[in-house]
Amino acid sequence: MPSLPFLIDLSPNKPTTRDIADTVKAGGTRALTTAQERADAARYQEVTCRSALNRVEGMPFHWTLNPYRGCTHGCHYCFARRYHVQFEMNVDDEFASVILVKHNIVAVLRRELDRTSWQRELVALGTATDPYQPIEGHYKLTRGCLERLVEGRTPVGLVTKGPMVVRDQDVLVELSRAAGCTVHMSVPTTDEDAWRILEPGTAPPLQRLRAVRQLVDAGINAGVLMAPIVPGFSSSRSKLERTVKAIADHGARFVGCNVMYLQEGTRTHFMKFVSQEFPSMLPRYERLYARKYPPAEYRKQVQGMVKALQGRYGISRESAGKTLSSDQPVESAAEAFEQAAFAW
Numbered sequence: 616m617p618s619l620p621f622l623i624d625l626s627p628n629k630p631t632t633r634d635i636a637d638t639v640k641a642g643g644t645r646a647l648t649t650a651q652e653r654a655d656a657a658r659y660q661e662v663t664c665r666s667a668l669n670r671v672e673g674m675p676f677h678w679t680l681n682p683y684r685g686c687t688h689g690c691h692y693c694f695a696r697r698y699h700v701q702f703e704m705n706v707d708d709e710f711a712s713v714i715l716v717k718h719n720i721v722a723v724l725r726r727e728l729d730r731t732s733w734q735r736e737l738v739a740l741g742t743a744t745d746p747y748q749p750i751e752g753h754y755k756l757t758r759g760c761l762e763r764l765v766e767g768r769t770p771v772g773l774v775t776k777g778p779m780v781v782r783d784q785d786v787l788v789e790l791s792r793a794a795g796c797t798v799h800m801s802v803p804t805t806d807e808d809a810w811r812i813l814e815p816g817t818a819p820p821l822q823r824l825r826a827v828r829q830l831v832d833a834g835i836n837a838g839v840l841m842a843p844i845v846p847g848f849s850s851s852r853s854k855l856e857r858t859v860k861a862i863a864d865h866g867a868r869f870v871g872c873n874v875m876y877l878q879e880g881t882r883t884h885f886m887k888f889v890s891q892e893f894p895s896m897l898p899r900y901e902r903l904y905a906r907k908y909p910p911a912e913y914r915k916q917v918q919g920m921v922k923a924l925q926g927r928y929g930i931s932r933e934s935a936g937k938t939l940s941s942d943q944p945v946e947s948a949a950e951a952f953e954q955a956a957f958a959w
């Protein structure tokens with residue numbers, strides 16, 4: 616490989632995210648010479664963060680926390696894909712194969728929580744990428760952050776598709792007692808075909824539901840977000856019913872749903888994916904997603920079906936925990952978590 620003398624030196628100190636953006640802009644992701652390739656074929660670049668907690672506006676929570684950037688779960692509909700472009704990386708392969716790791720986030724978080732000005736407001740964890748993607752087994756940054764949040768008596772709302780969350784059951788129980796904690800497990804559908812197609816790097820849906828059961832049995836306020844429901848893949852009444860029933864059967868405390876929306880970046884990736892893998896579906900998607908959201912009537916129809924099923928299977932639409940405002944339906948939680956993705 617030719618040398619790239621114009622690139623910044625990434626060692627021995629870890630680069631900041633700005634350094635990474637500059638480096639990738641100058642030489643592409645191949646210029647990330649300190650990124651480690653691991654057995655999953657993804658490359659992991661450690662970065663130094665200056666802040667751990669990010670302030671967000673217009674959400675039911677004001678603070679977000681994300682130890683990783685990029686996600687090897689690689690869901691094709693992922694709203695966070697578009698934010699990879701901020702780092703000069705593409706929204707397709709690089710979103711799922713070049714992961715930034717905030718190696719110092721636990722120490723930074725401790726400092727922030729120790730400030731006398733910290734009001735112990737709710738922190739939303741996992742709004743930009745999954746805090747329990749496989750690399751967490753190695754770095755344990757999410758666990759470290761949770762431990763600091765227990766010490767800082769700070770309530771947490773957490774969203775994940777990773778059954779690895781049960782590893783931290785002990786900390787989540789402590790946090791529930793100390794400040795409040797709600798786990799939102801994302802299970803858009805239990806349909807195995809849709810899962811394999813849309814969420815290639817994730818654990819099977821039933822494994823995620825078993826994790827919910829384990830957390831609930833431990834006394835943690837844990838429920839499910841069917842988010843997003845993807846038209847044509849997981850939106851039929853029979854698939855919705857099987858999913859809601861399975862969620863209820865696994866003892867989830869609540870369930871919410873949200874129909875897929877496509878913002879630029881994510882939209883480009885998703886349409887490319889459909890045109891390559893399911894070309895006959897493309898015209899329908901182009902009609903349904905002429906705008907960011909599918910038509911309101913369609914969304915209402917899907918949400919109405921889920922609401923009726925929630926009633927039939929006796930599962931709450933509202934999270935009882937101190938996660939969002941207490942009277943907020945879980946649909947709002949699903950959307951809020953997604954919309955907060957820009958803040959990491």
Ligand code: SF4
Nearest residue numbers: 686688689690693744
């Ligand atoms: S698990 Fe979440 S963050 Fe990761 S790719 Fe899927 S939707 Fe995106």
